[in-house]
Amino acid sequence: MNMLHLAGQDDRAVLLALVEKFHAWGNLQTTADDRAAAIDLLFSGDVQAAAWLIGPRRAPVGYVAVSFGFSIELGGRDAFLDEFFIRESVRGRGMGSQALMTLVPMLRDMGVKALHMEVDHDNPKAMKLYQRAGFKARSEYFLMTRTL
Template sequence: MKSLHLATPEDLAKLMPLVAGFHAEQGHEGEPELLQEALLPLLEGSPHGAVWLIGLRRAPVGHVMVSFGWSLELGGLSAHVQELFIRPAVRRRGMGGEALHLLGQALKQGGVRELLLAADPGDETLTRFWRRARFQPQPRSLLMRRVL
């Protein structure tokens, strides 16, 4: 059984509770209308990012969202994991790791050269998860942000 499915507009109703769960865990208060407005272009095929459902398409247990950029260093596309969420009741069963493995394969076939993410260095559990998924800290790198 394939456990990763590219989300489409028809998946919006299943996706919204998962995205809301991720944002609640992160302490982000967002209006559902704004989240839906931000998700729709990705579900409709925007070249700037994509969302995949994790688990059965009819009853997903999570989602992963990536945005796309460009790496001069690696000479091609890069993808940045913006969100990875698995429902709390079914965590620690390997679904997140399997989803990242399948995602990496699909992105590589699509010409993506690297998969990036921002991790909270104080969250040891998540840091161990990311390391098991073969992500490595980058020397001399600090992710910074300026909201426009």
């Protein structure tokens, strides 16, 4: 079974439902309109980003969204793992690890030199998953954000 399926416009409804579940689980303060607008922009071709559904195409158990950028320091194209979600009912079965292990070589083949992400300090299970997948904290840096 192919673990990841690139989401397209035909997957809008299922992706939107998964995003809603993730935002509710993570207590992210977004509205239905905000989420729909973001998904529409993702599929518009106006941004350098992609989302993959995780698991069986007919009944995905999660998704991963990645945005693409550039880093002189890191040697070229980089990416940010924006959102990564596996339904709570199927967590702990290795699907998250498998999804990451499938995603990383795909991104490498796309010329990505580094993959960044952020993780909640209060989520040790996620931290362990990401560390096993090769992510390391850059202790001399921390992510700063200004919303516009």
